Structure formats: structure tokens, C-alpha cells
Amino acid sequence: MSADRSLNLNAPVKNSSSIRLDLQTWTEVEDYLKHCKGIILPIGSTEQHGPTGAIGTDTLTAEAIAREVGCRTGVLVTPTQAFGMAEHHLGFPGTMSLKPSTLLAVLHDLVVSLASNGFEKIFVINGHGGNIATVKAAFMQAYGTAISQKLSVSSRFQCKLANWFMAAPVRSFSRDLYGDKEGHHATPSEISLTLHLQHSLRSKQMPLPDPSPAGPIHGPEDFRLRYPDGRMGSDPYLAQSSHGEALLEIAATSLSQDLSNFLKAS
Numbered sequence: 001m002s003a004d005r006s007l008n009l010n011a012p013v014k015n016s017s018s019i020r021l022d023l024q025t026w027t028e029v030e031d032y033l034k035h036c037k038g039i040i041l042p043i044g045s046t047e048q049h050g051p052t053g054a055i056g057t058d059t060l061t062a063e064a065i066a067r068e069v070g071c072r073t074g075v076l077v078t079p080t081q082a083f084g085m086a087e088h089h090l091g092f093p094g095t096m097s098l099k100p101s102t103l104l105a106v107l108h109d110l111v112v113s114l115a116s117n118g119f120e121k122i123f124v125i126n127g128h129g130g131n132i133a134t135v136k137a138a139f140m141q142a143y144g145t146a147i148s149q150k151l152s153v154s155s156r157f158q159c160k161l162a163n164w165f166m167a168a169p170v171r172s173f174s175r176d177l178y179g180d181k182e183g184h185h186a187t188p189s190e191i192s193l194t195l196h197l198q199h200s201l202r203s204k205q206m207p208l209p210d211p212s213p214a215g216p217i218h219g220p221e222d223f224r225l226r227y228p229d230g231r232m233g234s235d236p237y238l239a240q241s242s243h244g245e246a247l248l249e250i251a252a253t254s255l256s257q258d259l260s261n262f263l264k265a266s
Helices: 027-033 057-073 100-117 128-148 168-182 186-199 198-204 220-226 241-264
Strands: 038-043 123-127 158-163
Touching: 038 057, 038 100, 038 241, 057 123, 057 186, 057 241, 100 123, 100 128, 123 128, 123 241, 128 158, 158 220, 158 241, 168 186, 186 198, 186 241
Parallel strands: 038 123, 123 158
Antiparallel strands: none
16 A cells, blocks of 8 residues: 555644554554554754753754644654754753764664564654754664665665755745844744743743854864854844744645655655
């Protein structure tokens, strides 16, 4: 059967619990695999986001968008991988990072586990730029493992990385709202989304001095020297909850279409 048979973008799932893998039984997942071989895996990071941004920003945003995409498509969503490659942020209290080699091993094991269950298309929704290179490397290693272990899905096993903040409609909307004040880290777009998701964060927003301009990223000590308050060319004070609501809609619409295309492709 085709991998996308369960998709119906015109009939959203009203109960989000029905697309959460962690709330299913194994028999329900077995039944799901009879009509859909796709699954969404959100990944974020636990790292500083400037003096006014939540440490869980990248995880909160990736998870919210992943679940919205799941509701729109009927595709299952795994629990969120909350720890990413954030070594360069370790100069700021609260950051928790995996080494690239550790993250590669974790992602490799997770996607191979899904492949061994019979999932053929794994759509990773990412909220952190520092994860990109490692996630792609994990995919390549997983393909080799699927072949060497002679998994039944090895000839059809595919993974796709979707960085929600890099989706063209999201970038266009953010550019229209914030121009060059969007910056590269602790951006008003991602902060806007967290303000929409967690109302308690609104009280933390305040005007800040001009940030250090975006530039190189090296180790944690060098990063702290270059970007003393954690921001990279961004003005998160421009963030608004209403912007975040719109960004969630734009990102979910774009990524739902990307997922549909991915599941239909051979």
C-alpha cells in the first residue's frame, strides 16, 4: 500500500492525542503501519536564547509545529528529542548539550529503531541550526545500518530533515516583520512562537541594547566573548504572540505540504 494513504490535508485531526506515538499502544501502531509508513520526529535543543528567551525555545517550537503537522496530516509524531548539539552555548548557564558524536549516535539509533518496526519515511522537524550537519550524518549512517542488518524496509527507507525556521514562507514572513533585526540566534520569530505557546514568557520581554552583529561561531568561551548576552544580531523585543500564532500557521502549512510530497515520492 502507498505510504501516504492515511493523509487527508482537508480533514484535520481534532484530538492531538491520536497522533502522539507516546499515547498509542503497540497494537495501534501495528494497525497504523498497515496504511501509513511515515512518522514525524521532532528535535530541538536545550540552550540559552539571550537574556529574554526560554532555554527550551528550540524544543518548544519544533514540538508544537510537529504536532500541528501531525494533526493536519494524520501522521504519527514521536516524543521530542530535547537535547541537541549546542556545545558553543555552554558558556551560558542552563545549556545542556550533546557532543556531535553523541547526537549522531542517538539519532542513528532512533531512526533505525523506527525502520526495524517497519517505518519507511521518517520526517525530522528540527528547531536548532546546530543540529543540521549531525542529523544529516546520522541519516547516512542509518541507511548503511539498514542495509547491513538486512531490514525489510532497507530499499525504501528514507529520512528527510525539515528545519521549520528555514522554510521559505517562514523566512519571507520573518523578513517582512523584522528585517535585519531577525538576526541569527534568539530571533524575534522563534521568540514570538514561544510567546504564543507559553503565555508566562511574555513577562520576560524587555528592551535590550543593540546586540553584537552576527558572525563566526567557535567554542563556548569565544562565543561568550563575541556575543556576551547570547544574541547574534537579533532584537527579540520585536517578538509578539500574534506573530507567533501566524508563524505556527505558516510553518505547519509549509511543512505539511513538504511531508505530503515526501510520503508520495518513490
